[in-house]
Amino acid sequence: MKKSIIIANWKMQLSFQETKTLAKEILNRLKKVEKKEKKLIDFDLVLCPPFMSLPEVSKIFGPKKDILLCGAQDCFWEEKGGFTGEVSPKRLKELGCTHVIIGHSERRRILKETDEMVHKKVKAALKAGLIPIICVGETRDQRDKGLKEQTIINQVSKALDGISLKANQKIIIAYEPVWVIGSGWAIEPAEAGYMCKIIYQRVIDLYTLPLVRNNVRLIYGGSVDSTTIKSFVGQEIIDGVLVGGASLKSKEFIKMCELILK
Ligand code: PGA
Numbered sequence: 085m086k087k088s089i090i091i092a093n094w095k096m097q098l099s100f101q102e103t104k105t106l107a108k109e110i111l112n113r114l115k116k117v118e119k120k121e122k123k124l125i126d127f128d129l130v131l132c133p134p135f136m137s138l139p140e141v142s143k144i145f146g147p148k149k150d151i152l153l154c155g156a157q158d159c160f161w162e163e164k165g166g167f168t169g170e171v172s173p174k175r176l177k178e179l180g181c182t183h184v185i186i187g188h189s190e191r192r193r194i195l196k197e198t199d200e201m202v203h204k205k206v207k208a209a210l211k212a213g214l215i216p217i218i219c220v221g222e223t224r225d226q227r228d229k230g231l232k233e234q235t236i237i238n239q240v241s242k243a244l245d246g247i248s249l250k251a252n253q254k255i256i257i258a259y260e261p262v263w264v265i266g267s268g269w270a271i272e273p274a275e276a277g278y279m280c281k282i283i284y285q286r287v288i289d290l291y292t293l294p295l296v297r298n299n300v301r302l303i304y305g306g307s308v309d310s311t312t313i314k315s316f317v318g319q320e321i322i323d324g325v326l327v328g329g330a331s332l333k334s335k336e337f338i339k340m341c342e343l344i345l346k
Contacts, residue, residue: 088127089324092331103137109334142180155183161204173212199242224263264306276304277319310339
């Protein structure tokens with residue numbers, strides 16, 4: 085069984101100070117949970133704050149760096165050059181990032197990120213030694229037209245097109261139905277499991293079985309909270325969750341971590 089993973093996507097929701105406070109609160113509460121449960125955290129926890137808070141959050145995690153990881157919410161596909169406003173994956177790595185979210189539906193929808201751009205970013209992230217968290221998901225309209233499976237297969241195929249995963253490279257694919265994100269209503273865990281199986285099938289066509297088993301994690305995202313996390317992670321194929329709204333409340337977020345620890 086793969087180690088579970090909880091990824092917190094803080095989007096652009098917090099001030100610089102609020103981000104610092106929340107990261108510290110999470111760290112302190114986690115230490116208490118470990119004491120209470122008499123068990124060390126045995127899953128990965130990745131916090132993805134806004135870019136400018138990454139050095140600070142990475143510093144806060146200091147001694148717990150093996151479990152508390154830092155991720156960025158996006159990166160550019162080039163390492164260096166005249167790309168005003170963009171962020172190099174190499175520099176993210178230098179800042180202490182281990183993960184980077186790529187192709188989140190908000191970027192695809194609002195910033196018009198295409199599958200081609202997602203593909204280039206995945207490639208660049210891997211090259212920089214980061215673990216890309218590749219977000220895929222169907223819109224409500226695609227779902228209503230019976231196109232959810234096809235949409236997901238296309239997005240996964242295009243993101244990974246021609247990328248030969250090396251033994252030391254890992255990827256995470258997050259199935260996030262677009263219409264569920266931020267809605268307060270998660271989909272049925274069994275349906276998320278079904279969609280992850282489709283993703284697994286596609287990935288198995290691209291890479292060898294041992295590589296998929298060891299280097300690819302499939303997770304679910306979309307309105308997950310403490311009432312639903314267990315049932316998502318309880319699906320055999322789902323290795324973790326990507327959490328937006330519920331990760332902004334330290335008490336609720338720690339409750340979710342506690343449930344995974346038990
Ligand atoms: P949500 O966000 O948990 O608030 O639905 C998830 C995401 O945007 O990744």
